[in-house]
Amino acid sequence: GNSVTQMEGPVTLSEEAFLTINCTYTATGYPSLFWYVQYPGEGLQLLLKATKADDKGSNKGFEATYRKETTSFHLEKGSVQVSDSAVYFCALSPLQGAQKLVFGQGTRLTINP
Amino acid sequence: GEEVAQTPKHLVRGEGQKAKLYCAPIKGHSYVFWYQQVLKNEFKFLISFQNENVFDETGMPKERFSAKCLPNSPCSLEIQATKLEDSAVYFCASSQSQGALNTEAFFGQGTRLTVV
Numbered sequence: 222g223n224s225v226t227q228m229e230g231p232v233t234l235s236e237e238a239f240l241t242i243n244c245t246y247t248a249t250g251y252p253s254l255f256w257y258v259q260y261p262g263e264g265l266q267l268l269l270k271a272t273k274a275d276d277k278g279s280n281k282g283f284e285a286t287y288r289k290e291t292t293s294f295h296l297e298k299g300s301v302q303v304s305d306s307a308v309y310f311c312a313l314s315p316l317q318g319a320q321k322l323v324f325g326q327g328t329r330l331t332i333n334p
Numbered sequence: 335g336e337e338v339a340q341t342p343k344h345l346v347r348g349e350g351q352k353a354k355l356y357c358a359p360i361k362g363h364s365y366v367f368w369y370q371q372v373l374k375n376e377f378k379f380l381i382s383f384q385n386e387n388v389f390d391e392t393g394m395p396k397e398r399f400s401a402k403c404l405p406n407s408p409c410s411l412e413i414q415a416t417k418l419e420d421s422a423v424y425f426c427a428s429s430q431s432q433g434a435l436n437t438e439a440f441f442g443q444g445t446r447l448t449v450v
Contacts, residue, residue, distance in 0.1 A: 257441075264338075264425055265441040308375055314439075321367060321382055321390060322427075322439060327375035 223248045227311045227325035234301055235333050242296040242328045244285075244311035252313040254278075254287050254294040255322070259308045268296075268309070303332045336360065338442035340426050341408075346448045347416045355445045356408040359428030365389065366409050367427040367439060368401060377425070383409065416449045423447070 228243040246254065253272045257265040269278030274289035283298045294311060311325040339358040347353045359366045368380040379393040383403040394401070398416075403409040413420055423446045427439040 255438075264443045265427075267438050267440075270438065310375075310377070321379040321393075322369075322377075323379075324377040327377075329375075 223252065223313060223315060223323045225311050225313055225323055225325035227309075228328050229326075230308075230328040231331060232328060233331045233333065236303055237300045238332075240296070240298040240301045240305075240330070242309055242311075242330070244294045244296065244325060246292050246294065246311075246313050248292075248313055248315065250315060251289075252315050254285070255312045255314070256283070256285055256294070256296050257310040257312060257324075259310065259327075261307070265310065301330075301332050303334050306330055306332045338426055338428050338440050339408075340424075340442035340445050342445060343443065344446050344448070346450060349418060349449055350415050353413045353416050353420070353447055353449075355411045355424050355426075355447070357411070357426030357428075357442060358408040359426070360430075360440055363428035363430045363440075365429045365439075366403055367429075368409075368411050369425045369427065371423045371425060371444070373422075380411070380424075413447075416447075418449050421447060421449045 224247045226245050255270045256268040258268045269280045271278040271287035277286045285294050285296045308327045308329045310327050312322045314320050341356045366383045370378045381391045381394045381401050382389040386403050398414045401411045423444040425444045427441045429439040
């Protein structure tokens with residue numbers, strides 16, 4: 222079956238610190254991988270995605286590389302800001318058509334000034 | 335429309351009452367998904383539609399939950415005889431399938447259901 226495991230939170234960092242949130246997956250075939258972000262009181266927004274092995278998704282200073290050999294899609298940012306405080310979800314979607322997203326459990330990130 | 339519109343934003347129901355949630359997908363999107371987010375952030379897939387047809391309903395509790403996507407109407411998710419454990423935020427998402435490629439799912443703001 223398909224599953225996503227991400228780093229347990231909460232994660233608290235100081236502004237300008239380096240961020241890594243780990244995400245590993247189990248899937249049949251070649252899924253697409255996503256990072257979604259949920260700001261307080263809001264819905265999910267797509268942060269970045271990668272659809273095949275070795276693809277790097279990037280947006281707003283965040284990056285994640287699709288690593289098939291380690292079945293990972295870790296989220297990184299070189300210098301976080303207070304405005305990055307949110308809950309981050311790693312997710313996968315199987316190839317071939319519009320399939321449901323399988324989410325990790327979410328990682329709450331708090332950035333202190 | 336250009337965004338997924340969910341109504342109402344908040345819904346409070348007494349235990350045993352019916353709850354009905356609505357979702358208008360982005361115009362031109364063929365797929366609609368419903369997810370339930372419970373307190374610990376976990377997202378649980380409920381059901382998906384391809385136009386008005388059920389595509390995948392493996393996550394739907396069979397007994398009290400039902401959903402529809404009828405032409406020219408918002409999609410709906412209905413819970414008959416709500417229970418305390420149904421309290422959650424229900425998110426709707428829509429996407430435009432492009433054959434074998436996965437396209438982005440756009441999420442609405444969610445409906446927070448509180449069963450008291």
